Amino acid sequence: MLVEAGHFALALALGLSLIQFVVPLWGARANDPVLMSVAPTTALAVLACVGFAFLTLTYAYISSDFSVLNVVENSHSAKPLIYKISGVWGNHEGSMLLWVLILCLFGGVVALAKNTVPMRLQANTLAVQAAITVAFLLFILMTSNPFRRLVPAAAEGQDLNPLLQDPGLAIHPPLLYVGYVGFSISFAFACAALIDGRIDAVWARIVRPWTLAAWCFLTLGIAMGSYWAYYELGWGGWWFWDPVENASLMPWLAGTALVHSTVVMEKRDALKVWTILLAILTFSLSLLGTFLVRSGVLTSVHSFAVDPERGTFILGILVIFIGGSLALFAWRAPLLQQGGLFAPISREGALVVNNLFLASACATVFIGTLYPLALEVLTGDKISVGAPFFNATFLPLIVPLLLLLPLGQTLAWKRGNLLGTVQRLYAVFGASILVVLAVLAFTYGGPVLAPFGIGLGVYLVLGSFNEIVTRSWTRGKPLSVAWIKARGLPRSTWGTVFAHAGVGLVVLGISATAWDVESLGTMKPGDRIGAGPYQLRLERIVPRQEANYREDAALFRVDRNGRELGTVESMKRLYVTRGMPTTEAGILTFGLSQVYVSLGEMQPNGSVGVRLYYKPLVLLIWLGAVVMAFGGALSLTDRRLRIAAPARNRAAPPIAPVPAE
Amino acid sequence: MTRKIRTRKTRRLTLIAVAGCVLAVALGLVLYAMNDTIVFFNSPADVQAKNVAPGTRFRLGGLVKEGSVRRGDKQHVEFEVMDAQSSIHVQYQGLLPDLFREGQGIVAEGRLEASGLFRADTVLAKHDENYMPREVADALKRQGHWQGETHPPQQAQQN
Numbered sequence: 001m002l003v004e005a006g007h008f009a010l011a012l013a014l015g016l017s018l019i020q021f022v023v024p025l026w027g028a029r030a031n032d033p034v035l036m037s038v039a040p041t042t043a044l045a046v047l048a049c050v051g052f053a054f055l056t057l058t059y060a061y062i063s064s065d066f067s068v069l070n071v072v073e074n075s076h077s078a079k080p081l082i083y084k085i086s087g088v089w090g091n092h093e094g095s096m097l098l099w100v101l102i103l104c105l106f107g108g109v110v111a112l113a114k115n116t117v118p119m120r121l122q123a124n125t126l127a128v129q130a131a132i133t134v135a136f137l138l139f140i141l142m143t144s145n146p147f148r149r150l151v152p153a154a155a156e157g158q159d160l161n162p163l164l165q166d167p168g169l170a171i172h173p174p175l176l177y178v179g180y181v182g183f184s185i186s187f188a189f190a191c192a193a194l195i196d197g198r199i200d201a202v203w204a205r206i207v208r209p210w211t212l213a214a215w216c217f218l219t220l221g222i223a224m225g226s227y228w229a230y231y232e233l234g235w236g237g238w239w240f241w242d243p244v245e246n247a248s249l250m251p252w253l254a255g256t257a258l259v260h261s262t263v264v265m266e267k268r269d270a271l272k273v274w275t276i277l278l279a280i281l282t283f284s285l286s287l288l289g290t291f292l293v294r295s296g297v298l299t300s301v302h303s304f305a306v307d308p309e310r311g312t313f314i315l316g317i318l319v320i321f322i323g324g325s326l327a328l329f330a331w332r333a334p335l336l337q338q339g340g341l342f343a344p345i346s347r348e349g350a351l352v353v354n355n356l357f358l359a360s361a362c363a364t365v366f367i368g369t370l371y372p373l374a375l376e377v378l379t380g381d382k383i384s385v386g387a388p389f390f391n392a393t394f395l396p397l398i399v400p401l402l403l404l405l406p407l408g409q410t411l412a413w414k415r416g417n418l419l420g421t422v423q424r425l426y427a428v429f430g431a432s433i434l435v436v437l438a439v440l441a442f443t444y445g446g447p448v449l450a451p452f453g454i455g456l457g458v459y460l461v462l463g464s465f466n467e468i469v470t471r472s473w474t475r476g477k478p479l480s481v482a483w484i485k486a487r488g489l490p491r492s493t494w495g496t497v498f499a500h501a502g503v504g505l506v507v508l509g510i511s512a513t514a515w516d517v518e519s520l521g522t523m524k525p526g527d528r529i530g531a532g533p534y535q536l537r538l539e540r541i542v543p544r545q546e547a548n549y550r551e552d553a554a555l556f557r558v559d560r561n562g563r564e565l566g567t568v569e570s571m572k573r574l575y576v577t578r579g580m581p582t583t584e585a586g587i588l589t590f591g592l593s594q595v596y597v598s599l600g601e602m603q604p605n606g607s608v609g610v611r612l613y614y615k616p617l618v619l620l621i622w623l624g625a626v627v628m629a630f631g632g633a634l635s636l637t638d639r640r641l642r643i644a645a646p647a648r649n650r651a652a653p654p655i656a657p658v659p660a661e
Numbered sequence: 662m663t664r665k666i667r668t669r670k671t672r673r674l675t676l677i678a679v680a681g682c683v684l685a686v687a688l689g690l691v692l693y694a695m696n697d698t699i700v701f702f703n704s705p706a707d708v709q710a711k712n713v714a715p716g717t718r719f720r721l722g723g724l725v726k727e728g729s730v731r732r733g734d735k736q737h738v739e740f741e742v743m744d745a746q747s748s749i750h751v752q753y754q755g756l757l758p759d760l761f762r763e764g765q766g767i768v769a770e771g772r773l774e775a776s777g778l779f780r781a782d783t784v785l786a787k788h789d790e791n792y793m794p795r796e797v798a799d800a801l802k803r804q805g806h807w808q809g810e811t812h813p814p815q816q817a818q819q820n
Contacts, residue, residue, distance in 0.1 A: 234759075341668070344675055356680055360687040367691055381701065384720055384770075388698035393690040397683075520736045520755060581759045600736065600756040609736050611756045 003068055006056030007147035013049035013104075014137040016042050020107075020130035024123035028196070036123035040111035043126050046133060047108035054088075054101045057146050061088050067153035070094065070146045076159035076577055078547040086170035087160045092294065092310075093146035095173060099290070100136045102174075102181040106210075107133065110185060117206055124192030125185070132184055135317045143310045159548060159577035168228030176221030176248060180286040182214025183255055187283030190276045191325055194332040199272050204265035207279070209636055211262060215255045216632035222248050223625030234583035234598040236518075236613045238621060241390045246369040247289030253362035254282040257355045259632075264348045267413060270341070271352070273333050278355070280329060284322040285362075291318050292369070346416040350408030357401035364393040402456060402507065405500060406463025410470070428466050432459035446515065453511025460504025464497045495635030498627055505624030509592075512617035524607045532614035534595050535559040539567070541608065549575045551584075554599055554608060558588055565590070570597045572608075592619040700770065706746040708773070715775045721749060722768040730763055742769060742779070751779045758786040 020042035027035025060068045061084045064077040074091040075084055083090075089098040107129045110122065117125070140146070189207045193199040225248070230238040239245060261275045291314045342348045368385045375381055406428060410421045422429075436455035443451065471493075472485035517532040528537050539555045551573040558565045570586030586597040593616045600609025702720045703713060713719060726741035726748055733739070736755055740763075741748045751769055761767060761784065771781035 234756075341672060344672065352676065353679070356683050360683050363684075364687055364691055371695075384700045384702065385698070386700065389694045392694035392698055393687070396690055397687055522734055522736060583759055598756060603732075609756050611736075 002056045003060055003065065003147050003149070006053040006060075007145070009049040009053040009056070010137060010141060010147075013046045013053070014134065014141065016046045016049065017130045017133040017137065020046060021127050021134055025127040025195075028120050028123045028127075033119065036119055039123045039126035039130075040114065043104070043107040043111035043129070046130070047104040050097075050101050050104045050137075053147075054097055057094060057097060058085060058088050061085065064157065066155065066157055067149055067151075068146075069148045069150040072150055072154045072157045074160050075157040076548055077156060079160065079165070080547070082167070082170055083160060083165045087164075089173050090160050090164045090169055093140070093144040095177075096136065096140050096144050096294070097146055098174065099177055099181060100133060100140065102177045103129070103133055103136065103184060106182060106185050110188075118202075120196060121189070121192055121203070121206070124195050125188045128188035128191040128195075129184060132188075132321065135320070139310075139313050139317065143313050157577075159575060162549065162573065162575040162578065162580050162582045163232060165575075166228065166232055168224060168232060172221060172224040172228055175217050175224055179214050179216075179218025179221050179255075180248070180251060180289065182210065182217060183251060183258075183279075183283040183286050185210040185214070186258060186279040187325070190279035191328060193276060193336075194328050197332055197335045199276065199336050201266050201269045204262045204275065208259070208262040208266060211255065211258050211279075212632050212636055215252075215259050216629040216636070218248070218252050218255060219625050219629045219632070222252060223622045223629075226625075227622050231585050231587060232582075234585050236516075236585070236596050236598065236611070236615070238618070241368075241385075241387045243369050244293050246365050247292045250362055250365050250369070251282055251285040251289060253358050253365065254278060254285050257358040257362075258282050260351045260354050260358075264351050268342060268348050270348060271355075272336055272338075274355070276333065276336070277329060278359075280322075280325045284318075284325070285366075287318050287321060291315060343415050345411070345418050347408065347411045347413045349416070350404065350411050353404060354401065354408060357397055357404075361394055361397040361401070364397065365390065368393065399456070402460060402503065405460060405503070406466065409464065409467055409496065409500060424470050425463060425466060428459060428462045431462055432456070443515070450511045450514030453514070454508060457504045457506075457508030457511060460507060461501045462504075464500035464504065467493065468497055491638035492635045495631045495633075495638065497631070498634055499631030502624045502626070502628030502631055505620045505627055507624075509617055509620030509622075509624055512620070513615070515616050516618075517614040519612050521610050521612075522603070522607050523610050524605075529610060529612055531595070531612045532616075533560050534565075534612075534614050535562075536568075536595075536597065536610075536612055538608075538610070541602075541606075548577065549573045552599075552602055552608075554586075554597075554610075556586065556597055558595055568595065568597055570599045570610075572599045572602060589619065592617045592623070594618050702768075704744045705742060705749045706744050708749060709747055713773055715773050718770070718772050720768050720770045721751070721779055721781070722766070723748075724766055725761070725763050727763045742767065749773075749779050750777070751781050753781040753784055755782075755784075757784055760786040762786075 020039060023042075024036050024039035027033070027038065057070070059065075060071050061075055062081070064071065064075060064084070066072050066077075070091065070093050074094075075087050079087070088094045107126060110117065110126060110129070114122070186207055189203065189210070193203055222245075225245070226238045229240070230236065258275065258278045261271050261278055264271045265275050291311075294310065294314055368389050372383050372385055375383060406425060407418075407421055410424055411418075432455045435458045436451050439451035439454050440448075468486050468489065469482075471489060473479075473482035519529055519531045521527070521529045523529060523538045525538050525540050528535055530536070535558070537557045537559070539557055542553045542555065544551050544553055551571045553569050553571045556568050556570070558568055566588060568586040568588040571584040573582045573584060574580070575582065583599055588595045593614070596613040596615055598611045598613075600611065602608050700718055700720055702722055703711065704723050705721070707713075708721070721742055723742040723744045726743045729739075729741035731739045738753050738757060740751055740753075742751050743749075751771075753769065753771075758767075765786060768785045769779065769781035770783040770785075771779055773779050
C-alpha cells in the first residue's frame with residue numbers, strides 16, 4: 001500500500017510542479033504578487049511529495065519488500081542495512097528519483113530564501129526549476145517507474161551489483177548529484193534574468209553562493225568517485241578518462257569558470273552576458289552527463305542498462321532545455337545592459353583568462369567524449385579516445401592556466417601592475433625552482449617531467465598562501481601583528497587561498513604518480529615480492545563465509561628494509577546470488593603514501609597472482625580536492641555572501657592600527 | 662569621447678585576439694591528437710579484412726576461445742580471441758579482470774606484431790555478469806553470430 005502511496009505522491013508532485021511552472025510565470029508577467037507567491041508554496045509541496053515518495057522506496061528496500069520489481073532486481077534480504085539503503089540509488093530508477101529529490105530540495109531552499117531573493121526573480125527562478133522537475137518526473141513515471149510491482153512477488157532478491165556494495169557508493173552519488181543538480185539553480189536564475197530582461201551585480205551576489213555550494217559538492221563527489229574506482233576496481237588507477245568520468249568533469253570545469261566569472265560580475269558589474277551563458281552551459285553539461293550515463297550510448301567501465309526508450313526520452317529533455325535556454329539567450333541577451341570596461345592587466349582580466357582556458361579545456365574534453373559517438377553514427381567506425389588524447393589536449397591547456405594562477409590571484413582589481421605582482425612572487429618563484437632542482441638531483445635518472453610537476457604544485461601552494469603573507473606581514477613588524485592581521489582578512493580571501501592551494505596539492509599528488517612502483521608475481525604462502533622500499537610476504541590464504549558472499553582472503557606482512565610495518569589483507573570475493581567475483585584491494589597507508597595489493601585468480605595449485613604497487617603521495621590527489629572544497633565552503637561563510645546579514649562595521653574587527661608609512 | 666570609444670574598441674579587440682589564440686591552440690591540439698592517439702576497434706575478422714599493419718595500436722574485441730587460455734609464470738597469459746570467422750593469438754602480462762573467462766566477450770588493447778601475435782597491454786571485460794562489451798556485441802551481430810541475451814540485461818550502474 002505504501003508503495004502505491006509513493007507512486008501516487010510522485011504523480012501529485014508532477015501536477016503540483018506544473019502549477020509551479022505556469023502560475024508564477026504568469027504572475028511575474030502580470031505583476032500579480034498573489035500569483036507569484038504561489039511559487040514558494042508549491043515548491044515546498046512538491047518537495048514534500050517527492051520526499052515522501054523517496055522515503056517509501058527506501059522503506060521498501062529496508063523491509064526487503066520483494067513484491068516491488070526494483071527491490072527484487074537490486075536487493076537481497078541478507079545484504080547489510082547500509083547497502084539496503086544505498087541500494088535505493090544504486091540502480092537506474094532509484095538514482096533518477098534521487099536526482100529529482102535533490103532538484104526539489106534546491107527548489108525548496110530557494111523558496112525559503114524569501115528575504116534574500118527579490119519576489120519576481122524568485123517566482124521566475126522557481127518556475128524554470130519546476131519546468132525541469134516536470135520533465136524528469138515525466139521521465140520517471142513514463143519510462144523508469146521504481147514502484148512497479150512484481151506479481152507474484154519474488155521470494156528473494158537478485159542482490160545489488162557487488163561493485164556497488166561499498167561505503168563509497170553510499171556517499172558518492174548523493175554528493176555528485178547535489179553538485180550536478182545544484183547547477184540547475186544557477187541555470188534557473190540565469191533563465192529568470194533573461195525572462196525578466198534585467199541583470200545586475202545583485203543577481204551575481206544572489207547566484208554566487210548557490211554556484212559555489214554546488215561546485216563544492218561536485219568537487220567532493222568527483223574525488224569520492226575517483227577514490228572509489230581506485231580501491232574498488234583493483235587496478236590502482238584513479239582516473240581513466242572514461243566517458244562517465246568526463247561527464248562529471250565537464251560541468252566541473254564549466255562550474256569552476258562560472259564561480260570565477262560571477263566574482264567579476266559581482267565586483268565590477270562586467271562579464272554579464274558571458275556569466276549568463278556560462279550558467280546555461282554548466283547545467284547543460286550536467287544534463288548531458290545525465291544523458292551519457294543514463295542512456296547507455298557510451299561504453300565505459302560503468303555498465304549500462306541499454307534501453308532505447310529511456311535514451312530517447314532524456315535526449316528529448318536535453319534538446320528542449322539546452323535548445324530552449326540557448327534560444328532564450330539569443331533572443332533576450334542583446335537586451336541586457338552591457339557591462340563595464342576593464343583593463344587587461346587586472347584581477348578581472350586574469351579571471352577572463354581563467355575562463356578562457358577553462359572553457360577551452362572543457363571543450364577539448366567535450367570533443368574527446370562525443371567525437372567517438374558522432375563518428376560511429378556518421379561512418380560506423382568504432383574508435384576509443386583514451387588517456388593519450390586527453391594528455392595531449394587537456395594538459396597543455398591546463399598547465400599554462402596553473403602557471404598563471406598565482407599571478408592572477410596576486411593582481412589588483414581594476415588596474416594591476418604586472419611587474420609589481422611578479423616582484424611580490426619572487427620568493428615563491430625562487431622556492432619552486434629550488435624544489436625542482438632538488439627533486440631532479442635527488443631522483444637523478446628517474447622521470448624527467450615529474451620534478452617540474454612537483455615544482456608546479458609547490459609553486460601553487462606557496463603562491464596561494466603568499467597572498468596572506470603579503471597582505472598581513474610587513475618587514476620589521478613582529479609576527480604576532482601579522483597573525484592578527486591575517487586572521488582579520490575576509491573569509492573569502494582565505495577560501496580562495498585554500499581552494500588554490502588544494503589545486504597545488506592535487507598537482508603534487510598527480511606528479512608523484514610518476515614514481516609509482518609496480519610489481520607482479522605469482523605467490524604461494526611464504527613467498528616474497530617487493531616494490532620500492534617495501535617487501536610483502538604472503539602469510540596465508542584464508543577462506544571465509546559472509547552473509548551474501550564468500551571470499552579468499554590473502555594476508556600479507558609488509559616490511560620496509562627488513563623491519564615489519566604491519567599486515568594487509570586483500571580479498572577475492574564471490575557474491576553468491578549473482579555468481580560475480582570481485583577483488584578487494586588491500587591498502588596500507590603510510591603518511592600520504594600507500595602500499596596497494598590486489599589479487600588475481602586463485603590457481604589450482606594454491607598460488608595466487610598478486611599485483612603490488614607502491615604509490616608515493618597518492619593521497620594528495622583526493623586530499624587536494626577536499627582542501628579545494630573546504631576553501632569553497634570557507635568562502636561561503638563569508639558575511640559578504642550572506643545577503644540578508646547586515647554588513648559588519650569594518651572598523652570593528654580587532655585589527656591593530658597600521659601607522660601610515 | 663572618441664578616446665573612450667577607441668579604448669573600448671582596442672580592448673575588445675585584444676580580448677578577441679587572445680581568445681582566438683587560445684581557441685586556435687586548443688583546436689590545433691585536438692586535431693593533432695586526433696591523428697595520433699585515437700584507437701580503432703577491430704574484430705579478428707576486421708583485422709584480416711582491413712589488413713591492419715603491424716605496430717598499429719588498436720582494440721581487439723571478441724570472445725575468448727574455449728580451452729585456449731594458457732598461463733605462464735609472472736602473470737603471463739596467452740589466449741585466442743575469436744569471432745565467427747577467425748581468431749587471433751593474444752599475449753598479455755598482468756592481472757586479468759575479475760570477469761575474464763573462456764567463452765566471454767572481452768576487449769584487449771595493444772599492438773599487432775609482424776608474426777600475427779597481438780601483444781595486449783590492457784584487457785577489459787564486462788563489469789557485470791550479463792554485460793557484453795557493446796562493440797563485441799555489435800560485431801557479433803554483424804556476423805550473424807549473436808544468440809541474443811539469455812535473460813534481460815540487468816542494470817548495474819555506478820553514480
